[in-house]
Amino acid sequence: MQAHIFKKYALAAALGAAAVGFAVPSVAADTVKIAEIMELTGPGTTSGTNFKDGVNLAVKEINAAGGILGRQIETTVVDTQSNPGIAKGLVQKAVDNDVFAVFGPVFTGSIMVSMAVTEDAKVPNFVGGEGAAITQQGNKYVFRTSLTQTDAMPKVARYLDGRKDVNTLAVLFVNNDFGKGGRDAILKALKSTHVKVVEDISTASGQVDFSSAVVKLKQSHADALFSYTNEEESARLLRELKKQGWDKPIIGETTIAGQKVIELAGPAANGAIAHVGLTVGAPVPGMEKFGKDFHAANGYAPDHNGIKGYTGVYMLKAAIEKVGKFDRQAVAAALHGMHISAKEHPGVLMDVTIDGKGDLDRESFLVQVVDGKQKVIGVLPPLSHK
Amino acid sequence: MVDFFQVVISGMATGSIYALAALGFTLLWQASGTINFATGEFVMLPAFSMLAFMSLGAPLILSFFLTLAVATLVLGWGFKRTIVDPMRKFGVMPLVVATIGLSLIMRSGTQIAFGAQALPFPNIFGYEVFDFAGVKVSASDLGTLVVAMVVVFGLQVFLQRTVTGRAMQAVAQNTESAEVLGINVSRMTFYTFAINAILASLAALLVTPLYLAKFDMGISLGLKAFLAAIIGGFNNSRGALLGGIIIGVSENLAGTYVSSSYRDGVALALFLLVILFKPNGLLGLPTERKV
Numbered sequence: 001m002q003a004h005i006f007k008k009y010a011l012a013a014a015l016g017a018a019a020v021g022f023a024v025p026s027v028a029a030d031t032v033k034i035a036e037i038m039e040l041t042g043p044g045t046t047s048g049t050n051f052k053d054g055v056n057l058a059v060k061e062i063n064a065a066g067g068i069l070g071r072q073i074e075t076t077v078v079d080t081q082s083n084p085g086i087a088k089g090l091v092q093k094a095v096d097n098d099v100f101a102v103f104g105p106v107f108t109g110s111i112m113v114s115m116a117v118t119e120d121a122k123v124p125n126f127v128g129g130e131g132a133a134i135t136q137q138g139n140k141y142v143f144r145t146s147l148t149q150t151d152a153m154p155k156v157a158r159y160l161d162g163r164k165d166v167n168t169l170a171v172l173f174v175n176n177d178f179g180k181g182g183r184d185a186i187l188k189a190l191k192s193t194h195v196k197v198v199e200d201i202s203t204a205s206g207q208v209d210f211s212s213a214v215v216k217l218k219q220s221h222a223d224a225l226f227s228y229t230n231e232e233e234s235a236r237l238l239r240e241l242k243k244q245g246w247d248k249p250i251i252g253e254t255t256i257a258g259q260k261v262i263e264l265a266g267p268a269a270n271g272a273i274a275h276v277g278l279t280v281g282a283p284v285p286g287m288e289k290f291g292k293d294f295h296a297a298n299g300y301a302p303d304h305n306g307i308k309g310y311t312g313v314y315m316l317k318a319a320i321e322k323v324g325k326f327d328r329q330a331v332a333a334a335l336h337g338m339h340i341s342a343k344e345h346p347g348v349l350m351d352v353t354i355d356g357k358g359d360l361d362r363e364s365f366l367v368q369v370v371d372g373k374q375k376v377i378g379v380l381p382p383l384s385h386k
Numbered sequence: 387m388v389d390f391f392q393v394v395i396s397g398m399a400t401g402s403i404y405a406l407a408a409l410g411f412t413l414l415w416q417a418s419g420t421i422n423f424a425t426g427e428f429v430m431l432p433a434f435s436m437l438a439f440m441s442l443g444a445p446l447i448l449s450f451f452l453t454l455a456v457a458t459l460v461l462g463w464g465f466k467r468t469i470v471d472p473m474r475k476f477g478v479m480p481l482v483v484a485t486i487g488l489s490l491i492m493r494s495g496t497q498i499a500f501g502a503q504a505l506p507f508p509n510i511f512g513y514e515v516f517d518f519a520g521v522k523v524s525a526s527d528l529g530t531l532v533v534a535m536v537v538v539f540g541l542q543v544f545l546q547r548t549v550t551g552r553a554m555q556a557v558a559q560n561t562e563s564a565e566v567l568g569i570n571v572s573r574m575t576f577y578t579f580a581i582n583a584i585l586a587s588l589a590a591l592l593v594t595p596l597y598l599a600k601f602d603m604g605i606s607l608g609l610k611a612f613l614a615a616i617i618g619g620f621n622n623s624r625g626a627l628l629g630g631i632i633i634g635v636s637e638n639l640a641g642t643y644v645s646s647s648y649r650d651g652v653a654l655a656l657f658l659l660v661i662l663f664k665p666n667g668l669l670g671l672p673t674e675r676k677v
Binding site: 202 | 392393396397400497501503505513515517522524596597598600601602606634637638639640641642645647649650
């Protein structure tokens with residue numbers, strides 16, 4: 001008798017569980033899934049963490065405002081460990097999980113091996129990398145959240161060309177996809193200027209001691225240094241430069257004047273000049289509020305990667321709203337050639353145009369570290385406004 | 387010539403960092419027959435302990451002394467009681483594997499507790515730079531080098547010339563005989579682990595301003611320290627200093643005069659050469675029973 005009652009309750013429980021199970025898809029229909037594939041450990045920690053926190057802030061804001069076309073964004077975050085192989089596997093897992101879009105990775109090397117997965121699955125992929133090669137593969141589903149090296153470096157070269165005190169330049173780069181891409185782009189861009197590159201210094205990812213690199217730099221007698229390294233290495237380089245009494249201009253692209261580098265390098269960062277595609281110090285409406293909101297949510301000031309993640313989500317939202325439905329292929333097609341106005345979509349912070357390859361065009365800035373803070377010393381127009 | 391000396395001096399400072407960590411290997415080996423592959427993490431954890439105390443408002447020096455107490459308890463007594471004592475009877479290899487596992491746990495735990503981003507760490511020697519005939523030497527470089535030398539030679543004297551030091555070595559070489567001779571084995575073994583924890587805390591104080599406080603800072607530090615200990619001689623404290631400085635200087639010379647691409651390969655190349663031609667290390671001696 002007891003066994004009979006047990007069977008009856010078990011059957012009821014099973015039916016109930018099944019009902020709940022079948023009800024799940026109807027709940028899922030009210031959400032749109034995105035995956036964050038980020039460098040949360042390893043050399044890319046600073047970049048990946050910033051990007052992730054930017055994405056999460058945008059998701060929180062959008063969900064609080066009613067979501068995208070009435071759907072709440074559901075996000076998952078995973079760690080690539082700054083390892084391209086792991087990144088590819090995690091992107092595959094996200095795609096298998098039927099996400100609508102993938103955000104990340106940030107490191108060019110990881111993007112280069114993982115973006116084929118999102119392309120095969122026809123899943124829009126918003127990446128944080130600046131390596132020129134990313135959008136040169138004809139991938140219709142990869143979209144940048146920042147300027148490419150090939151767009152940024154001509155601006156840097158023009159700036160250097162305008163400096164009459166810089167006739168010779170030493171280039172120092174980190175020997176990974178990011179660094180080599182930046183080095184190649186700046187060398188190419190400088191060919192049409194009066195600036196001659198007299199030293200080309202390769203450094204290792206994760207390098208601790210930069211004394212030999214700085215000695216080589218000093219031996220070159222260059223008028224200025226152009227540095228293209230990741231955050232922690234940039235901080236160590238700046239400290240070594242200060243220690244060895246380097247008193248010539250230090251110029252870089254984005255990282256060298258980033259918030260994390262300023263924090264890690266301390267006073268050694270003062271004076272460094274960088275071209276940045278995005279900065280919280282930019283004189284644009286909405287940027288100051290974003291900076292405050294980001295700091296309130298995460299307890300630290302965002303760098304350009306934080307802004308990339310944040311604006312990337314709003315780019316996706318703008319494209320979905322333009323298409324009017326959750327259709328991955330239609331959204332990817334709509335993004336190509338799309339101009340997103342900050343007036344209509346405040347979340348993108350600055351007017352942005354996405355070209356047919358997934359590259360962006362927008363204003364950028366020249367910043368200098370003054371008293372431990374980024375100070376905007378110039379606004380550079382979009383390339384299309386040359 | 388100035389550049390050459392600049393590279394050599396900087397290399398010596400970096401090498402003395404490796405040496406301080408390498409001491410952890412040589413000390414535990416000499417005094418307890420233990421190989422600790424969590425040596426890098428034993429340096430990383432005190433760094434975060436100091437940061438935690440500083441975040442509560444304690445100055446750096448006070449944080450350091452508080453960390454010494456915590457490290458002695460956790461990395462000294464705790465490590466001995468929970469990992470070494472239960473594993474030692476199974477031989478060296480299981481203990482090595484256990485310490486590798488411990489290093490992973492320590493890294494993951496620190497990442498969960500403090501996050502994965504690098505954090506700045508104050509320099510106890512300040513940021514003053516001295517100019518010696520064109521060679522720039524920072525107070526930090528000088529301080530690290532001097533402290534490493536004092537610690538290495540002090541430890542050598544302690545182990546060789548004091549009753550306690552010799553008793554510690556006796557326990558490591560033959561526990562049963564040491565016990566018969568009336569040595570308090572348990573206490574001597576604890577002393578070894580306590581000194582190792584204190585040395586790790588001191589290393590953390592000196593290396594973290596350069597390495598930056600990060601959960602994985604111990605990986606490369608631990609590897610370089612192990613190679614330095616092998617090159618110098620695993621059973622010789624002065625060997626740790628010599629091995630560390632050789633690696634630091636060689637890396638810098640390779641980076642300056644050959645290519646920075648070869649920097650990280652230098653330590654491994656030296657390691658292979660030493661293993662092939664002088665298996666006991668440059669200052670190491672064939673193991674003998676002294677007790």
